[in-house]
Amino acid sequence: MLLDCTLRDGGYYTDWVFSEGLVNDYLNTISSLPLVNYIEIGYLRNLPDKDYGDFYYLPLETIRNIRNNLDKNKKIAVMINAKEYKSINHINDLLYSCKSYVDLIRIAVSPQNINHGIELARKIKEIGFEVALNIMYLSQINLNELENIICELANDSANVDFIYLVDSFGSCYPDEVTEKIKKAKSYCNIPIGFHGHDNLSLAFSNSISACKSGANIIDATITGIGRGAGNLATELYCTYEIHKRDLAYDFSKIESIVEKFKELKKVYDWGTSLPYIISGLNNIPQSKIMNLSHKEYKINDLLKLFTKQSN
16 A cells, blocks of 8 residues: 655645645546555644645645545545644544544654554544554664554554554664564554655665565655655655556656656755765754755764764
8 A cells, every 4th residue: 555645744845835736736646546545635733824834734625625636535644743732632623524534644653652642543543533653763763662662552453553664764774674564563463554754765665675574555755755855756656566566557647747746846955965864874853954954054064963963
């Protein structure tokens, strides 16, 4: 399975603003792709923010329009950050209002906050959604810690439909992904997902390793647009799978939307670069580089700064 999160993760570059025409073209393309099962359309939040577009907080009208313009066989996901909600009561009304249009709620949660994530998952599952727990900072979780987390989640398997391992810093290597996916699979029967970042240009290799190790669902975005160095490119992974499975597909359908996002890339310039490579090697959050991007730094100064932060 593939989940395309272009509108959610790509929003880190566009401030979650995408033109109506681009969104409609994107939905038409995704509707035609046989390998995409879910699209994640943004964050679900209680309050809008005037500095950001609709996909930052997802007004109901936006969700409804996407549902009406997307192939009915494709499922819609939205994300919430566990740290933003002390209890399910803070988001109850939003969840109930979008229940007719949204299939999957993904909960971004740190390893240290996993019990809170599990509690949110239970309540969201009771409302009637599919639920994914996206466990962040995979490169900083050792195998013993991962075993403990997965065993904890296995005890709540009725309330979790997917466990995602998220390479938040783009710091993982294929052998590490293989080892950790296999470890997760060995301790629970909950489907495992993988979300990679491309700091070291390994999002594609890591995603293939994840699938070969038993991952059930992979995240990707058109042209790899996403926070920091970006993500696995949807067109790359789909083309790889279409070729591997010898499927029939008219590639002109995806070529058009890729070209439109390439135009956006000329403006926002996502993708890996030397600072992102250095940050990936040192387990530095993507936001650190994005926040520095408007300043002039010599690369050796950045290297000293990042190395100091990682110690």
